[in-house]
Amino acid sequence: MLSLKQSTLSIPGSDFLRRRSPALYFEPPVFPVVKTSRISIFSLSKPLHISSVESFSPCLKKCLKNSKGKEQSLVRCKAYEADRSEPIKDSTLARSEAARRVKIGTYFATWWALNVIFNIYNKKVLNAFPFPWLTSTLSLAAGSLIMLISWALRIAETPKTDLEFWKTLFPVAIAHTIGHVAATVSMSKVAVSFTHIIKSGEPAFSVLVSRFLLGETFPPAVYLSLVPIIGGCALSALTELNFNMTGFMGAMISNLAFVFRNIFSKRGMKGKSVSGMNYYACLSMLSLLILTPFAIAVEGPQMWALGFKEALSQIGPQIIWWMAAQSVFYHLYNQVSYMSLDEISPLTFSVGNTMKRISVIVSSIIIFRTPVQPVNTLGAAIAILGTFLYSQAKQ
Numbered sequence: 001m002l003s004l005k006q007s008t009l010s011i012p013g014s015d016f017l018r019r020r021s022p023a024l025y026f027e028p029p030v031f032p033v034v035k036t037s038r039i040s041i042f043s044l045s046k047p048l049h050i051s052s053v054e055s056f057s058p059c060l061k062k063c064l065k066n067s068k069g070k071e072q073s074l075v076r077c078k079a080y081e082a083d084r085s086e087p088i089k090d091s092t093l094a095r096s097e098a099a100r101r102v103k104i105g106t107y108f109a110t111w112w113a114l115n116v117i118f119n120i121y122n123k124k125v126l127n128a129f130p131f132p133w134l135t136s137t138l139s140l141a142a143g144s145l146i147m148l149i150s151w152a153l154r155i156a157e158t159p160k161t162d163l164e165f166w167k168t169l170f171p172v173a174i175a176h177t178i179g180h181v182a183a184t185v186s187m188s189k190v191a192v193s194f195t196h197i198i199k200s201g202e203p204a205f206s207v208l209v210s211r212f213l214l215g216e217t218f219p220p221a222v223y224l225s226l227v228p229i230i231g232g233c234a235l236s237a238l239t240e241l242n243f244n245m246t247g248f249m250g251a252m253i254s255n256l257a258f259v260f261r262n263i264f265s266k267r268g269m270k271g272k273s274v275s276g277m278n279y280y281a282c283l284s285m286l287s288l289l290i291l292t293p294f295a296i297a298v299e300g301p302q303m304w305a306l307g308f309k310e311a312l313s314q315i316g317p318q319i320i321w322w323m324a325a326q327s328v329f330y331h332l333y334n335q336v337s338y339m340s341l342d343e344i345s346p347l348t349f350s351v352g353n354t355m356k357r358i359s360v361i362v363s364s365i366i367i368f369r370t371p372v373q374p375v376n377t378l379g380a381a382i383a384i385l386g387t388f389l390y391s392q393a394k395q
Contacts, residue, residue, distance in 0.1 A: 100343070103343065104340065104343055107336055107339060107340040107343065108340065108352050108355075110336050111333060111336045111337050111340055111352070111356060112352075112355065112356045112359050114329050114332045114333035114336060115333040115356055115359070115360055116359055116360055116363045117325070117329045117333075118326060118329035118330050118332075118333050119187075119192050119196075119360050119363075119364060120192075120363070120364070120367055121322050121325040121326035121329060122135070122184070122187060122192075122326040122330070123187055123192050123364070123368065124322050124326075125319070125322045125323050125326050126184070126187055126188040128311040128314060128315050128319055128322070129307050129308065129311040129319065129323070130188050130307070131299050131303065131304060131307050132181065132184040132185045132187075132188045133181060133184075133291075133294070133295040133298050133299045134295055134299055134304050135184055135188075135323075135326070136180050136181045136184045136291060136295070137288065137291050137292055137295045138323060138326075138327045139180070139184075139326065139327045139330040139331065140180070140284050140285075140287050140288040140291060140331075141288055141327070142324070142327035142328050142330070142331055143280075143281065143284040143327075143330065143331030143334070143335070144281070144284050144285045144288050146328070146331055147278075147281035147284070147285075156277060156278065156281075157275070157278070158278075159274045159275070159278035159279075159281075159282065160273070160274075161274065161282065165274070165282075166282075166286070168264075169282060169283060169286055170286065171260075171264040172261055172264045172265045172283060173283055173286035173287045173290055174290060175257045175258070175260040175261035175264060176257075176258075176261050176283055176287050177287040177290045177291045178253065178254075178257040179253075179254045179255075179257030179258040179261060180254075180287070180291075181291065182250045182251070182253040182254035182257060183195065183199065183250065183251065183254040184250075185246065185247075185250040186198070186246075186247045186248070186249075186250030186251040186254065187247075187250075188247075189244040189246045189247030189250065190240070190242060190243070190244050190247030190248070190251075191240075191242060191364065191365075191368065191370045192360065192361075192364035192368065192370075193360075193361045193364045193365050193370055193372070193380070194236065194237075194240050194242070194243075194247065194251075195247065195250075195251045196357050196360050196361050196364075197232075197233060197236045197361065197379070197380045197383060197384075198233055198236070198237065198248060198251035198252060198255070199251050199254060199255055199357070200229070200232075200233065200354075200357055200380075200383045200384050200387050201229050201230065201233040201252075201255060201383060201387075202255040202258060202259060202387075203225070203226070203229060203386075203387055203390040203391075203394075204226045204229050204230055205255045205256050205259045206259045206262070207222060207223070207226060207390075209256075209259050209260070209263070210263075214263070218394070219393065221389075221393035222390065222393045222394055224393075225386055225389040225390035225392075225393050226386065226390065227386070228382045228383065228385055228386030228389065229383055229386035229387055229390065230386075231379075231382060231383075231386075232379045232380065232381070232382030232383025232384070232385070232386055233379070233383045234379070235375065235376075235378065235379030235382065235383075236376050236379035236380050236383065237379075238379075239373050239375045239376040239379060240376060241371055241372075241373065241376075275339075276338035276339045276340075276341050277335055277338060277339050279338060280334055280335055280338040281335075284331065284334075337353075340352065354384060354387050354388050354391065357384065357387075358384055361380060361384075
């Protein structure tokens with residue numbers, strides 16, 4: 001890097017030229033100063049460093065001839081002041097990248113924390129009020145209400161949608177509704193940790209569906225990563241102290257439904273200019289319309305009234321807070337996850353989802369004092385490790 005100490009005198013001229021000479025003499029480059037009527041563009045009181053030297057384009061060289069008709073070499077130098085450690089443009093890019101990393105880290109931390117809180121309150125509600133269909137409906141209703149208020153108050157930008165948008169969203173909403181209800185049914189029957197251990201096997205469903213229904217092929221490493229996933233889930237299921245077939249099947253159906261949700265989402269939303277937050281809001285509203293009549297048919301207001309009366313007598317008014325909290329936190333954690341997906345690659349999202357599941361399993365075991373055997377813990381660790389390996393091999 002060259003350091004040039006400049007005097008404080010003004011240097012006239014527009015472009016600078018360096019002539020080629022057969023003699024062993026090199027003329028020093030003359031730096032231009034573009035003047036206005038009062039001040040020059042840069043100060044001459046500080047030394048400059050040359051960061052790069054670039055030649056002008058050939059077409060411009062042809063237009064510049066010396067008096068003998070020979071082509072002259074025209075050089076452009078980029079310089080920045082000596083008291084800066086790097087060019088201004090590079091420094092700005094570095095700060096922008098650092099800010100982006102902080103933003104993504106904040107999204108991840110918020111996503112994991114909200115998910116842990118949701119699972120805790122959701123399990124508390126289901127223990128006292130075992131009606132998973134209504135609980136699932138309340139979660140979607142709370143999210144829909146939050147977003148409608150946000151749009152009305154202009155806190156969030158209202159999405160621009162059309163009929164085609166809702167048509168492509170409909171199969172996504174059906175899969176999302178089935179997956180959401182199935183997971184809630186599972187957690188009403190078994191421990192939160194067991195549900196999430198089984199749900200960590202979702203990549204296996206993704207590969208099988210994509211291979212046999214869509215005809216996609218994967219590298220051998222992807223298929224090998226399924227071995228610890230399936231083996232770990234099977235080991236955990238066989239050694240689960242409070243095993244329940246309904247809870248196990250609910251988690252499995254949830255895995256399959258969310259795989260189809262992801263497939264429909266990728267196919268239907270290509271080219272759509274709807275942000276992740278608004279996309280999930282629209283998904284919640286459509287899922288709410290689909291789920292409500294089924295929830296009424298399966299459980300019904302009469303059963304809800306009796307169940308709520310019993311829960312109120314056992315827990316007290318606190319059950320109302322639990323129901324509100326699980327509904328609100330369900331929407332918030334999903335909303336943040338979709339916002340994260342806007343900022344990161346699918347690989348990073350998969351790794352974040354794996355870490356989220358670990359945090360939920362560990363926290364639920366501690367809070368609810370779930371009895372676990374060492375073999376069961378080993379199975380969970382193997383399954384989660386397989387999920388991580390899958391996310392790496394898939395890319």
